[in-house]
Amino acid sequence: MASEQNKRTGSVTLKEVSEKLGLSMMTVSRALNDKPNVNPETKKRVLEVANEMRYTPNHVAKSLVSSKTYTIGVIIPEIGHAFFPEVVRGIEEIVDQANYQLFLTNSSEDFEKEKRSINALRAKRVDGLLISTSIKRSDYSFFESIKKTGIKIVFFDRCIQGLGISCVGVNDRIASKQITQYLISQGYTKIAYLSGPPEVTIGKDRLDGFKEALSDHQLELNSNLIIESGLTENGGKSAMEKLLALADHERPDAVATVNDPSALGAIEAIKEAGLKIPDDIAIVGFTNEVRASIVQPPLTTVNQPAYEVGKRAAQKLLQTIKNESESIENIELNATLVIRESS
Amino acid sequence: MASEQNKRTGSVTLKEVSEKLGLSMMTVSRALNDKPNVNPETKKRVLEVANEMRYTPNHVAKSLVSSKTYTIGVIIPEIGHAFFPEVVRGIEEIVDQANYQLFLTNSSEDFEKEKRSINALRAKRVDGLLISTSIKRSDYSFFESIKKTGIKIVFFDRCIQGLGISCVGVNDRIASKQITQYLISQGYTKIAYLSGPPEVTIGKDRLDGFKEALSDHQLELNSNLIIESGLTENGGKSAMEKLLALADHERPDAVATVNDPSALGAIEAIKEAGLKIPDDIAIVGFTNEVRASIVQPPLTTVNQPAYEVGKRAAQKLLQTIKNESESIENIELNATLVIRESS
DNA sequence: TATATTAATGTTAGCGCTAACATATATCAA
């Protein structure tokens, strides 16, 4: 029993199975892979014996022959942000259906680590890469050179434009504009904005949407009320503290934010200052992550279909892998307003 | 430039680099892998040319030779549960430091999918497996047979005992006992329990801890007050509704739960019934996930060091891979009480 | 000077598998 096992790796090989059966490796290979021209009887015997011997095909060897690994790499900037696990869930579902396996890496918003991971995944010969870039990315040239190697890439959520790489995200600009318009329609006039990093699409697009809404309604854009908060709770909190420190006449009556974590941090600051939401100051987020419905007061925000983003990105990547001439697309999913009590 | 690229895969091979240099593949291989007996001058030239040609070593081929893939597989029951992304973050950090790559699969609490994933990962020849089993697991024999193949396994959070496989978790029984004792010390006497699935360690151990605390304080164990809620919000909510439907004299004055999602669901039910927490009914959770501090009222719960669980599990697995005679351990991390306002 | 030792490089074989070609046997039409 254990004697059938390969000395080197501990697993049974095709050769061992074929020897036991008195057949050539090729016939056994054909039988196990549903190739034509195998006697049904032979096939049955092969399957039985392979099963008995607990043969597991070695995909490493298969991959070397076929130069396909049925493996994709996913680069996440921060798995701690509730948005991303949902995206991963979507990706995993699609990828699993297609019998691919998923390598996960977490860059922790560190571009150097992101580069290292991408190179490691290339060495592992992944068939494709699903990337959401870290914030502190500096050189586009890296992605250009990666792209030149011919590996298939799809960006999601945080995209880089102009590289000829497909992207799956939400219509950030429009959604950001809508939620700002909603604040305006509620009668708020001094609206502040906690912005994300401008280098990344989501940072830029959401800020643009905010600005558009203001100018559409002839509201002045007070640059003192636009503060970069990054994408975290802490960033949101300290940005809000700066706003609260402004003189009374400048202080905003409402705050729009680049994402929910940032809004949650801001809420903390507002509460600590002893102010009431939305009476003293209204606030809205962007993401609709798990905490948004639970915080007091429940947060008005934009629902980003995270799971859907993951699914679509994975689908697009698999198509790009399968079909050499797959077009480059900019897929924008619809984000929708979720009106709760914080505004 | 592009002409140096391999026709088959689009990437440059060792052979191509060696031909360009007029050296044998072996010398180039030695130079690139920091092996001894290479002329420093040669090494420098090799590194330069390899870099110029954008050579990326093919780990698939390396793995076939070495029968090591520097790859581990992680099986998560539900990445949507906030606890698990944190665990994954811990795993990823350790694994990355050791230059391993991580395959992530999400079983969605489906044991059939879990088995499929494990088999797929075995075919991919991962060096080890980090597993948190799904709830609906029925046959232990599967794990027994997997273990026989010699693959290294470490369980985390949800373990199966008696298989001779290491496990990293928290001291569930004791922590559950402590939080129940805390409720008792606050004067509650009719304490209900929303329990998890008993087949899984966390379900059993936490319930045991709860029971121990009651019997230590000579409180009667009313089996009507122990309801299986599963591990989700919905389960918690409907279990709580059953408790609220009890006759007045039976109705609990406090509820302990198997985990935070379950507690959060129960809180919803209590609020919908128009009752006040903790005045009408107190509630405590178990996990300390992101929402626990934010819900109204903030949830008293047990802090499970998720990130630490991930790190320790990954460390143990890497040690088990490296060291053939690594001992089988049951690592219990300390969970600590987090007292907030729900009790 | 002859010989042992070390350093630098090369050659061969094989990891586990499959594509592509080769062979043997059975089946069929003319």
Place this chain on the structure above:
DNA sequence: TTGATATATGTTAGCGCTAACATTAATATA
């Protein structure tokens, strides 16, 4: 009966790399 066709199986070579052994050149030792 003959060769053509289909079916079932086998053989060879090679995917990209490295371990193990082989060779050559350079240096040290007696």
